[in-house]
Amino acid sequence: MALVAVDVGHSLAHSGAVSARGLPEFRFNQQLAQAVASTLQSHNLGALLIGARGDAESLAQRTAVATAAGADLLLSVHHDSVQPRYLQSWTVDGQAWRVSDRFSGFSLLISRRNPDPEHSLACAQAIGAALRAAGQHPSLHHAEPIQGESRPLVDPMNGIYWFDDLVVLKTASSPAVLLEAGIIVNRADELQLRDPQRQARMAAAVADGVQRCLTVLFRARPVP
Numbered sequence: 134m135a136l137v138a139v140d141v142g143h144s145l146a147h148s149g150a151v152s153a154r155g156l157p158e159f160r161f162n163q164q165l166a167q168a169v170a171s172t173l174q175s176h177n178l179g180a181l182l183i184g185a186r187g188d189a190e191s192l193a194q195r196t197a198v199a200t201a202a203g204a205d206l207l208l209s210v211h212h213d214s215v216q217p218r219y220l221q222s223w224t225v226d227g228q229a230w231r232v233s234d235r236f237s238g239f240s241l242l243i244s245r246r247n248p249d250p251e252h253s254l255a256c257a258q259a260i261g262a263a264l265r266a267a268g269q270h271p272s273l274h275h276a277e278p279i280q281g282e283s284r285p286l287v288d289p290m291n292g293i294y295w296f297d298d299l300v301v302l303k304t305a306s307s308p309a310v311l312l313e314a315g316i317i318v319n320r321a322d323e324l325q326l327r328d329p330q331r332q333a334r335m336a337a338a339v340a341d342g343v344q345r346c347l348t349v350l351f352r353a354r355p356v357p
């Protein structure tokens with residue numbers, strides 16, 4: 134049976150970006166990754182959640198777990214922010230948070246330092262196409278030629294970028310894709326990304342893309 138390592142980005146102690154209403158990115162990642170893993174299992178695929186309890190601090194340890202389990206694909210689940218120059222303050226219930234409604238949508242990151250960039254790209258394309266078919270749109274903000282961005286776009290239609298030095302991508306022993314599922318500092322998008330029904334639809338789309346990518350991977354494998 135094919136095995137997908139589903140990595141929950143960040144941890145309780147280092148919880149990533151902060152949403153427009155003050156929630157940690159880790160919580161969004163945990164919910165979506167769990168939904169993706171259970172959807173894959175319902176399609177009779179193996180899914181190994183990594184970092185779901187929030188105690189995984191070492192990135193290299195995450196990929197070591199995936200390698201030891203013999204994962205065929207590593208999918209790291211994250212939620213996105215924007216560069217500080219675009220953030221403004223707003224107040225909710227007397228508390229100030231940083232927001233930007235300028236950008237919206239998902240991104241997919243892959244690395245040329247991964248041992249299999251070609252199939253990492255094929256998997257990112259399958260996931261991006263499935264997300265678009267489910268009504269999601271890519272964000273191209275990581276390609277903006279400004280400090281902190283300027284990421285090379287591989288496939289604008291599917292929101293795919295090269296991000297060669299991401300540790301979970303380059304230390305994986307299988308093809309690997311990092312999904313930024315949406316931008317949680319965007320006030321409207323945050324509400325969507327928190328909605329359990331929308332999370333389930335997104336998880337179904339991601340699982341569909343993963344399943345298509347695994348078909349490509351297994352077709353490419355030499356017959357023993």
Ligand SMILES: [Zn+2]
Nearest residue numbers: 142149211212
């Ligand atoms: Zn993140």
